[in-house]
Structure formats: structure tokens, C-alpha cells
Amino acid sequence: MALDDRKSDGFTFVGTRPNRPDGLDKVTGRARFGADASAPGMLHGAILRSPHAHARILRIDTSKAEALKDVKAVVTRADFSDKVEFAPGLEGDFWNILENVMAGDKALYDGHAVAAVAATSALAARDALKLIEVEYEVLPHVTDVDKAMLMDAPVIRQGAADYSVPEGMHPNVVRKHESGHGDVEAGFAEADLVIEDHFTTEATHQGYIEPHACLATLGADGKGELWCCTQGHWIVQKTCAALLGIETANLRVTASEIGGGFGGKTTVFIEPVALALSRKANKPVKLVMSRSEVFRATGPTASASMDIKIGMKKDGTLTAAQGTFRLQGGAFPGGPADFTAMCAFAPYNLPHVRQVGYDVMTNRPKQAAYRAPGSPMAAFAVESVIDELCNQLGLDPIEVRLKNASREGTKASYGPRFQRIGLVETLEAAKAHPHYTAPLKPGQGRGISCGFWFNHGGETSVSLALSEDGSAQVMVGTPDIGGSRASMALMAAEVLGIPYENIRVTIADTATLGYNDVSHGSRVTYASGLATIKAARHAVEKLCERAAKKWGIPVDAVKWENGCAVPSGPNAGEFDPLPLADITADMGRTGGPISGHFEATPEGAGVSFATHIVDAEVDPETGKTKVVRYTVVQDAGKAIHPTYVEGQFQGGAAQGIGWALNEEYIYGADGRLQNSVFLDYRIPVASDLPMIDTVIVEVPNPGHPFGVRGVGETSICPPLAAIANAVSAAAGARMRQLPMSPPRILAALKADG
Amino acid sequence: MVEVHLWSGLRSLAGGCEVVSVEARDTGEMLRALVRAHPELQAPIDAGVSVAIDGRVIASGLTEPIPDGAEVYLMQRLRGG
Numbered sequence: 130m131a132l133d134d135r136k137s138d139g140f141t142f143v144g145t146r147p148n149r150p151d152g153l154d155k156v157t158g159r160a161r162f163g164a165d166a167s168a169p170g171m172l173h174g175a176i177l178r179s180p181h182a183h184a185r186i187l188r189i190d191t192s193k194a195e196a197l198k199d200v201k202a203v204v205t206r207a208d209f210s211d212k213v214e215f216a217p218g219l220e221g222d223f224w225n226i227l228e229n230v231m232a233g234d235k236a237l238y239d240g241h242a243v244a245a246v247a248a249t250s251a252l253a254a255r256d257a258l259k260l261i262e263v264e265y266e267v268l269p270h271v272t273d274v275d276k277a278m279l280m281d282a283p284v285i286r287q288g289a290a291d292y293s294v295p296e297g298m299h300p301n302v303v304r305k306h307e308s309g310h311g312d313v314e315a316g317f318a319e320a321d322l323v324i325e326d327h328f329t330t331e332a333t334h335q336g337y338i339e340p341h342a343c344l345a346t347l348g349a350d351g352k353g354e355l356w357c358c359t360q361g362h363w364i365v366q367k368t369c370a371a372l373l374g375i376e377t378a379n380l381r382v383t384a385s386e387i388g389g390g391f392g393g394k395t396t397v398f399i400e401p402v403a404l405a406l407s408r409k410a411n412k413p414v415k416l417v418m419s420r421s422e423v424f425r426a427t428g429p430t431a432s433a434s435m436d437i438k439i440g441m442k443k444d445g446t447l448t449a450a451q452g453t454f455r456l457q458g459g460a461f462p463g464g465p466a467d468f469t470a471m472c473a474f475a476p477y478n479l480p481h482v483r484q485v486g487y488d489v490m491t492n493r494p495k496q497a498a499y500r501a502p503g504s505p506m507a508a509f510a511v512e513s514v515i516d517e518l519c520n521q522l523g524l525d526p527i528e529v530r531l532k533n534a535s536r537e538g539t540k541a542s543y544g545p546r547f548q549r550i551g552l553v554e555t556l557e558a559a560k561a562h563p564h565y566t567a568p569l570k571p572g573q574g575r576g577i578s579c580g581f582w583f584n585h586g587g588e589t590s591v592s593l594a595l596s597e598d599g600s601a602q603v604m605v606g607t608p609d610i611g612g613s614r615a616s617m618a619l620m621a622a623e624v625l626g627i628p629y630e631n632i633r634v635t636i637a638d639t640a641t642l643g644y645n646d647v648s649h650g651s652r653v654t655y656a657s658g659l660a661t662i663k664a665a666r667h668a669v670e671k672l673c674e675r676a677a678k679k680w681g682i683p684v685d686a687v688k689w690e691n692g693c694a695v696p697s698g699p700n701a702g703e704f705d706p707l708p709l710a711d712i713t714a715d716m717g718r719t720g721g722p723i724s725g726h727f728e729a730t731p732e733g734a735g736v737s738f739a740t741h742i743v744d745a746e747v748d749p750e751t752g753k754t755k756v757v758r759y760t761v762v763q764d765a766g767k768a769i770h771p772t773y774v775e776g777q778f779q780g781g782a783a784q785g786i787g788w789a790l791n792e793e794y795i796y797g798a799d800g801r802l803q804n805s806v807f808l809d810y811r812i813p814v815a816s817d818l819p820m821i822d823t824v825i826v827e828v829p830n831p832g833h834p835f836g837v838r839g840v841g842e843t844s845i846c847p848p849l850a851a852i853a854n855a856v857s858a859a860a861g862a863r864m865r866q867l868p869m870s871p872p873r874i875l876a877a878l879k880a881d882g
Numbered sequence: 883m884v885e886v887h888l889w890s891g892l893r894s895l896a897g898g899c900e901v902v903s904v905e906a907r908d909t910g911e912m913l914r915a916l917v918r919a920h921p922e923l924q925a926p927i928d929a930g931v932s933v934a935i936d937g938r939v940i941a942s943g944l945t946e947p948i949p950d951g952a953e954v955y956l957m958q959r960l961r962g963g
Contacts (some may be wrong), residue, residue, distance in 0.1 A: 219929055292925040293891055306958060307891035467958040483890075498961070544887060545934035583960050586941055598920065732940045832938070879889035 136769075137829050137836055141624040143692075146772045147629045150614050152796050160386040163342030163358030164417045170246040171344070171842060172201055174406050174416035175254035176399070177261050178426060179236030179243055180268035182358045182800025183283065186234060186263060189244055193260040199541070202410035203261070205244045206231045209405060219304065219462045229461060229495045230372070234831025236265065237460035239801040240425025247406040247414045270800040274457035275434050277491045282356040285490045294422050295354065298493030306467035308543055309451075309483035313438075316449020316481030320440025325516050328510040330456075330849070331793035334424060334430040335499050336784070336812045339388025341427060342417040347373065349411065353380040357400050360608055361647025365397055366639045368460070372401040373408070380404075383638040384608045389745045391610075392498030393648045400429050407569045424805035428497020429454040429794055429864045431464040435510040437473075441864045445529040449481035450474050452543075457489045458496035464488040465496075465503030468583075472801045472846070473507035474542035475581040476552055476738060477533045482542045492800055498649060500781065501842035502757040503555040505788065505849050509867065512578040512850030517863060526577040526854075530740070534579075534581040542612035545750035551736035551764030551828030552579065558824050559740040564760040569744060574858025576743045578706055578845025583736050584839040590643035591660035591730035593621060593668055597717070599833040601625060603664070604637040604644025605657045611841050612773035613653045617661045619769050620835065624665035626692025643728050651839020654673050654769055655734050655830075660727045662834045670726030676707045694786040700864050733832015734839060739763035741782065741847040745855035745873060749878055752871030754790055754856055760822040766830040766838030776866025777840045779821040784846020789856075793868050884912055884948050887955045895922035898916050910944030912954070930959030 133386045154160035191203040209227055211480060218222045229248070232243045238545040244261050248254035269283040276282055280476060294306040317323050343357035353375065359365050362382040369378040387394065403416040418427070434455045439474045440448040452473045458464025466486030474482050534552045541547055559565060559577070592604045603621050614634040622629045646652070669689045676694030677684040686701035687694050692705035716723050744758040763777040768774040791811040804810045829836025849867060856874070857864045862881040866873060883903045888896055896902055897920065904915035912933070917924045933940045934955040940946045941960045948954060 290927065292922075293896070305891060306889075309890040465961075468961075471958065502961070544957060545939070546937045546953060548937040583939065585960055667935060730941075730943055730945060732942070732943050733938060736939070 133170060135834050140623060142619045142629055143195060143767070143769050143835060144771065145202070145619070146770060147615065149612060150618065150634065151609070154186045156425050162339055162388055163385045166344040166356045166385065167415065168344060168346065168413035171413045171415055172249060172404055172410055173251040173254045174240045174245055174247045174414045175251065175258050176402060177244040177258045177423070178422070179232065179241040180801070181236055181265055181267050182239050182272065183268040183833065184236045184265035185268060186232060186243060187266055188264040190262040190329070194246055194257040197253070197257055199249040199262070200246055200257045200693060201249070201412060202247040202406045203244060204402065204405045204409055205232050208409060209372050209396070211403065212374055213371060215266040217286050218255055218291050221535045223368065225461045226368055226397060227372050230398060238494050240422070242402065242426065242733025245402045245406055247410045262777055272491050272493055272796045272800055274432055274489050274491060277457060277489050278455065278487070284679060285492065289462050289490065302487050303462040303490055304488035306470050306486040306601045308470065310540065312482030313449045313451045313481045313483045317438070317440045320448040322518060322522055323440040324514050325436070325438040326514055326865060328435045328437065328513060329431045330506040330509060332429040333499070333788045333792040334429040334810065335389070335391035335393035336787070337393060338390030340418040340420060340423045341394070341399050343400050343403050344413060344415045345400065345407045345412040347404045347408040351375045351379050353404060355380060355382045355400060355404065356385055357382065358385045358387050358394065360387070360610060360649060361645070362604065362639055363610070363644050364515060364647050368397050369401045369404055370726045373404050381638055381640045381668050384636050387608050387610055388805065389610070390648070391500050392649060393428055395498050396428065420807060421805040424482055424810060425802050428501065430499035431496045433469065433506040435506065437510045437514045439514045439518060441522060443522055445524045445532050447477055447479055447533045448480050450477070452511065454484070454486045455489055456486065456503065457491040457493065459493040460490055462488060462490065468503030470685065471543040472504035473511050476535055476579040477542070478535050478539045479542055484542065485515050486656040500784065500845040504580065504582050504846045505785065508578060508580045508846050509849035509853055513853055513863070513865070516576065516854040522699065525563065527556055530579055531556045542615050547832055548735070548796045549828060550736060551826050554826045555740040555762045555764055557739055558826055559742055559762045560740060562742065562759060562760055562762070562824060564742050564822065566783055568801065572859060573716070573744055573746045574855045576745065576851045576858060578741055578847035578850035578854060580739045580843055581736065582651065582843040582846055583693060584655065584734035585652045586656050586731040587646030587652050588644050588730050589648060589656040589660045590645055591657060591664045592642060592726045593664040594715045594722065594723060594724040595668060595716070596715055599627060599633040599713050601627065603632060603634040603661055604642055605634060605661065606637055606642045607657045608636055608649040608651045610648050611653065611777055612770060613657060614751070615773060616654045616658060616769040620658050620661050621665045624662055624669060625709060626689065651841040651843070652734060652827045654837050655833055656838050657732045658769065658834055658837055659731050660729065661849055663727035664725040666725065667727060668723055671723045672709060673710050678719070680704050712816070729745065731832070733767060733830065735830030735832050736839045737764050737840070737843045739847050741844045741851040743851040743855040745852060747856060747859040747874060752874035754869060754874060756786055756819055756852065760824065761844060762824040762826060763840065763843055764826045764828050764838060765825055765840045766833065767836035768825045769835070771825060774825055774840050775823040778823040779843045781844025782821045782848050783813055783818055783847050786818065786852060788866055789852040789869060791851045791868050791870060793848050884952070886912060886916060886952055889956060891927060893957065895926065896920040906948060908944070908948055909940055909946045910946060922953040933962045935945065
């Protein structure tokens with residue numbers, strides 16, 4: 130039996146656009162999201178949250194709440210495992226998560242959980258919260274990244290800094306990353322023009338439509354069931370087990386249908402609290418966050434303060450680049466400053482480059498991942514300076530990027546040499562696109578930006594089972610946040626040679642499959658896809674064995690073609706093709722059920738690049754900005770289901786438009802979040818957006834059997850910069866601060882005279 | 883021998899070296915050998931590192947073979963969003 134390991138053309142199913150398998154469920158309301166679960170005797174949970182940005186908790190008195198007839202349990206930090214070792218640095222993942230889901234001796238941000246109630250109704254639970262007395266000693270706070278690094282800033286927690294932080298820095302600086310190569314000063318000396326500038330971005334939320342929700346049951350025997358809305362239920366299982374002090378295998382976690390995640394649902398917030406309440410009340414407990422709680426107490430992205438210096442020759446050659454990136458990730462270590470630094474200059478072939486990142490703690494909620502964490506803000510700062518260099522030297526922005534673009538063999542700014550990558554192809558496609566040469570109207574400007582992300586593999590396990598009628602079930606462990614069920618079915622169909630419609634893909638629970646890493650890092654179509662292909666090939670091997678046995682020939686004389694076992698050549702004998710369904714019809718009597726399985730940690734995700742073109746229009750009277758045309762060009766390696774790929778491209782651009790123009794966490798002088806609902810936190814709606822055009826570039830990833838690269842994250846890397854460059858061109862003033870809200874545009878216009 | 887390139891933030895933990903030569907056939911052996919050569923590298927390696935072998939990024943695997951003459955870089959551990 131011969132199976133080619135890699136396939137790059139001649140696809141039957143891959144690359145087609147069949148209907149999505151979850152479409153009917155979602156449009157009819159049959160799909161079950163986090164808050165759609167219920168259980169007999171179920172209680173409702175509610176969480177009491179700190180109104181202070183930074184305060185010592187002197188006393189919590191829950192007696193009045195507990196005395197209420199409808200209240201069945203109240204929990205505080207004392208109800209969680211005492212075996213989670215105090216480890217406030219990055220190595221103390223579990224301790225930091227525990228400290229975040231339920232405050233210890235201090236409340237560290239506005240919205241930090243301090244106690245929780247389970248009662249017979251949601252209203253009774255909320256009423257009971259009002260009877261919990263908490264005595265606070267309010268402490269000085271800091272929410273701004275630059276102020277948090279000053280020596281007189283309040284210390285959020287001593288001892289959180291790791292080995293990398295030099296002596297003399299404030300304890301709020303918990304990690305430093307430094308990398309690069311060459312001699313940047315020598316490089317700047319070779320340049321005809323050097324520009325140095327400062328940029329800031331605000332924290333933004335992923336803005337998923339579905340708030341966090343779960344239904345938890347944990348008995349006195351230490352066995353539990355958890356239904357929750359998450360990007361990764363095995364990490365929920367592992368983390369909750371540690372925080373509750375139970376064995377991992379005793380907690381079964383099922384992932385609900387998910388209404389968006391974008392990285393924000395890769396950790397736990399309410400799940401351990403619901404389990405603790407259930408254990409104490411001995412009843413199932415449902416916990417659903419309000420939108421305000423989502424903003425105040427889940428993880429937005431980090432905000433950033435950045436200094437960039439880049440040198441260029443008159444012909445557009447980049448001579449050197451240097452960046453300092455300061456990111457605040459809330460009151461815990463983990464802001465992605467290292468990624469910001471490593472991604473910043475990755476699109477360019479630079480002889481001299483140096484990047485430094487600082488991870489800084491402030492009195493804000495613990496940041497969580499948000500699509501390519503750390504990369505979009507870096508691109509904003511770097512690509513703005515490159516745009517300004519092009520403007521001042523009178524050079525075409527795409528030609529300059531092509532001249533300096535990273536290619537296969539280029540030494541990356543973060544160290545190694547690139548394998549086969551597709552940046553040049555995205556730039557060539559952008560240059561050839563009619564958008565790039567279309568005339569602009571008065572008051573409009575055009576911006577270009579490149580973006581880069583690493584992508585990820587991660588632990589993956591997939592099983593595939595054939596049915597007697599020749600249909601197939603695929604069990605994957607990665608929640609479907611971007612259309613992965615359709616993509617998995619297409620890849621399985623390609624290998625098995627049976628129609629897409631005959632394959633059903635299910636997200637298995639933690640008791641049904643081996644460990645699966647979270648749906649993050651743009652890894653699902655890559656890693657679960659690779660595992661699906663290999664599980665299907667495993668099943669095909671068994672199908673060929675059955676055919677060989679039936680025909681009485683060696684198994685290596687059988688090959689799989691178009692859904693049938695066939696003799697591999699004229700010497701194998703003359704037999705009619707044996708369809709899959711004919712083999713499975715008899716499988717119970719010819720050796721038993723036929724299934725395939727694959728598990729691994731694939732290590733070939735392959736980095737990816739994108740180039741975006743944006744036209745923006747600025748109203749000089751009001752400062753309002755409108756994006757009038759948008760084109761995304763991105764390397765997908767191989768688009769399995771092009772409609773979903775285009776959706777990822779458009780979604781990244783849409784979220785980028787919000788981040789660039791309107792979205793921001795606004796804190797008052799008291800350290801409280803001022804805009805914790807969608808009325809005040811302005812995400813783009815359909816009427817804010819133009820049609821977002823897409824171009825899929827396909828430069829196959831050598832690390833995937835069909836050439837797939839992840840597409841979910843890279844699409845949010847260029848928008849901030851591309852929009853800022855377009856708005857700066859339209860306004861005639863360089864925009865250095867996000868969001869570019871109307872007051873900031875007006876201020877820039879005024880400053881420009 | 884494998885020549886392992888360190889990111890510049892690690893060099894102060896390795897006697898100022900930009901490149902450390904160790905005997906190793908795979909990524910796990912390489913990381914253990916680095917710590918034997920420079921014990922202060924234990925903390926960053928425990929915090930998590932990825933390894934690039936001839937440009938192919940190994941996010942976490944300890945059993946990836948390192949061919950003779952391969953270009954090897956230590957990187958901050960990769961994560962996703």
C-alpha cells in the first residue's frame with residue numbers, strides 16, 4: 130500500500146466550499162452554548178467583585194448572606210486548595226490563576242473576585258452578594274504602563290520578577306526580553322535618514338459575543354462534571370483540578386458550542402468558582418457572567434508604550450532597526466512583551482537589529498491572549514516609522530517592503546533563518562491588486578502594512594471511526610472557533626475518498642480522547658488537521674488490509690484510490706475496485722470495527738505573513754474616520770475551506786479596525802473601569818465596515834501534509850498600522866496613539882496647524 | 883558538537899557567550915547539556931524555551947533530532963492566542 134506523505138495539488142474535496150456543518154443549529158437556536166445547559170436541582174451562582182483598583186482585604190463576613198433561606202453556599206479563597214504553592218512569578222501558573230479567580234489578601238484590580246454565592250435563583254444570588262461585608266484598606270494604585278515602571282509607583286507584588294530583570298528596576302517590571310543581531314549604531318551611521326518615534330496602544334477586549342458561562346457539579350466523592358464555554362477543555366480540566374485539589378481524571382469537562390474566543394477563552398475565570406460552590410452546596414451550580422463582568426474581570430490584551438528607531442538609505446534599503454516595547458498585562462506576570470519584541474521586525478531582512486521588551490504589572494485585570502498576542506501593536510509602531518521613512522524619501526511603500534522583505538534563508542530578527550515563507554508573494558499580490566492603484570478622493574489616504582505571526586502546533590489527539598454504511602465520525606479535541614469541523618471533514622474526505630456530507634466531526638469531551646492543547650496559536654487546521662489526515666490514513670491502512678485479505682494478495686499490493694481499494698499494479702492481480710462502504714458493511718465479520726487514530730505534538734506549524742491595503746477618510750470637522758476600502762492579502766499555505774479562510778481574514782481586519790479607531794479600556798483617576806458595556810466600549814458594527822476584500826496566497830507549509838499554515842491570528846497583525854498609515858495620510862498628521870478616536874484626530878489636526 | 887545560539891538576554895547567564903557548543907543528538911540532550919555548561923541557564927529553560935533547528939521552530943519537543951552541522955537557536959517559548 131502506498132500513501133504519499135505530502136500532497137500539494139490534485140485535490141478533490143480540499144479547496145471546495147461546502148455548507149458549514151453547524152449552520153442549521155446556529156440559525157435555528159438549536160446549538161447549545163455555555164449558558165444553555167441546566168440540571169435538576171441546579172443553583173445559580175454570582176460573584177462579589179472588588180470596587181477598588183488596589184486594596185488589602187482586612188475582613189470578609191459572609192454570615193448574613195449565609196443566613197438567607199435561598200442561599201446554599203458561599204465561598205471565598207479559603208474554599209480552594211491550600212496545596213497550590215505560592216509562586217508569584219511566571220513559573221507559578223496555577224498560583225496566579227487561583228489568585229485571579231478569587232482574591233487572596235489583596236484585591237488587585239477593579240472587578241477582582243472576592244467571594245461568591247450559590248442560591249436557588251440568579252436574583253437571590255445577586256441579592257445575597259449585597260449582604261457580604263468586606264472591609265478594605267484602600268492602597269495606592271497604578272494602571273498606566275509607563276507610570277508603573279517609575280520608582281515611586283505602588284508595588285503590586287514583591288518577588289514576581291524573574292532572572293531577566295536587571296537590578297535597579299521597579300518590582301512591577303517582572304520580565305525583560307532582549308534579542309537581535311549586528312551593530313545597530315553602525316547600521317544607523319550607514320543610513321541617509323533615521324527616524325525615531327514613540328507610540329502607544331490601549332488595552333482592548335476580544336469582544337466575543339458570548340459571555341463566559343458554565344454548569345458545574347462536584348460531589349463529596351471528588352468526582353465532577355463541568356460544561357463550559359472554552360477554547361480548550363483539557364486545560365480547564367487540569368487547572369480546575371489543581372485549584373480544587375482533586376485528581377484530573379475525576380473531572381470530566383465538556384466544551385459547549387462557543388460564541389467567539391479569539392484567545393480570551395484559553396484560561397479559566399468562573400469555572401473553578403462554580404465547582405467550589407457546587408462542592409459546598411452539593412448541587413449543580415450554573416454561573417454566567419454579565420457583559421460588565423466580562424470587561425472588568427476577564428482578560429483583555431495588553432496595552433503598550435513603544436520606542437522605535439529605524440534607518441534607511443535613499444534607495445529604500447533598511448540599514449538598522451531598534452525597538453523598546455513596554456507592555457502591561459494587569460496585576461500578574463505574562464504580558465506578551467517577548468512576542469512583541471520578536472515579531473516587531475520579522476518581516477524585514479535587517480543586518481543590524483535590536484529589540485527589548487518589558488513585561489510590567491499594573492492594577493488591571495490579568496491580560497489574556499488576543500489573536501497573535503503582542504504582534505499587532507509592534508506592527509503599528511514599526512510600520513508607522515517605515516511609512517514615514519517612505520514618505521520623507523519619496524519612495525513607494527510596497528517597493529520598499531519588497532526590497533527589504535524576509536525570504537527563505539533570511540536571518541530573522543529573532544534569530545534563526547526562515548524556511549519557505551510567503552511574504553514576498555503577499556506583497557506582489559498586493560502590488561498587483563487593483564486597489565493599490567485605484568484613485569483616492571480628496572480627504573482620503575492609503576496605508577500599507579505587513580504583519581507576522583509564529584503559529585503553533587501543540588498536543589493533539591484525533592480518532593476516526595467508520596460506520597457500517599461507509600460514513601465516518603471524527604472526534605477532535607479542539608473546540609471549533611473558526612470553522613474547524615468543516616475543515617476536518619474536508620481533509621478526512623480527501624484521504625478516505627468519501628463525500629464531505631458523509632463525515633461528522635464532533636468535539637470530544639475530556640473523558641473520550643487523549644489530551645488536546647487549546648484552540649489557540651492558529652493551530653487547529655494545522656495540528657488537528659494533520660492528526661485527522663493521519664488518523665484517516667490509519668483507517669485506510671486497515672481498509673487496504675481487509676481488501677488484501679479478501680483478494681488473497683499481500684497488503685502492499687493494494688492501494689487506496691477515490692474511496693476504493695484497488696490493486697496497486699498489473700502484477701497484483703485483476704480485481705474490481707472495492708468501495709469503502711463494501712468493506713465496512715462486512716467489517717464486523719472480517720476483523721471487527723475499523724477506526725483510525727493519531728496523536729502527537731506536531732512541530733512544523735510554519736510562520737505566516739500578511740500585507741493589508743487600507744483607504745481611510747477623515748472628516749476634519751468632527752475627527753470621525755471612515756474606512757472606505759480594505760484589502761487583506763495573506764499566505765494561508767493551503768486554504769482547506771476558502772470561505773472560512775476569507776472569514777478569518779475579514780474578521781482580523783474588522784477587529785483591527787475597532788482596535789485602531791475606537792476600542793480602549795478607559796480608567797478613571799480612581800482606577801475603576803469607566804466603560805464596561807458595549808454602549809461605551811465601541812466595537813465596529815456592520816455599518817462601520819466596508820466590504821473587506823481578500824486574496825488568499827498559497828505558499829505551502831513544508832510541515833503539513835497538505836501545506837496548511839494557520840490563518841486565525843496573522844490577519845490581526847497588519848490592520849492597526851495599515852489603518853494608522855491611511856489615517857495619517859488622510860489627516861496629514863502622523864498618528865502615534867491608538868485608538869485614533871475623533872478627539873485625538875482633531876487634536877492632531879490642530880497641532881499640525 | 884552542536885553550536886547553540888542564545889538570544890542576547892541569555893548571554894549574561896552564559897559567561898557572555900553568544901554561542902555555546904555542546905554534545906547533543908536531540909533537543910532534550912541539548913538543553914540538559916546547556917545547563918551542565920552554564921547552570922544559570924536552568925531558570926530560563928525551566929520557564930520555557932523553543933528551539934529552531936535550521937529554521938524549523940520546535941515549540942516544546944524534547945526528542946527532536948539535531949542533525950550534524952544544523953543551525954540551532956534558542957527562542958522564548960512560543961504560545962498562541
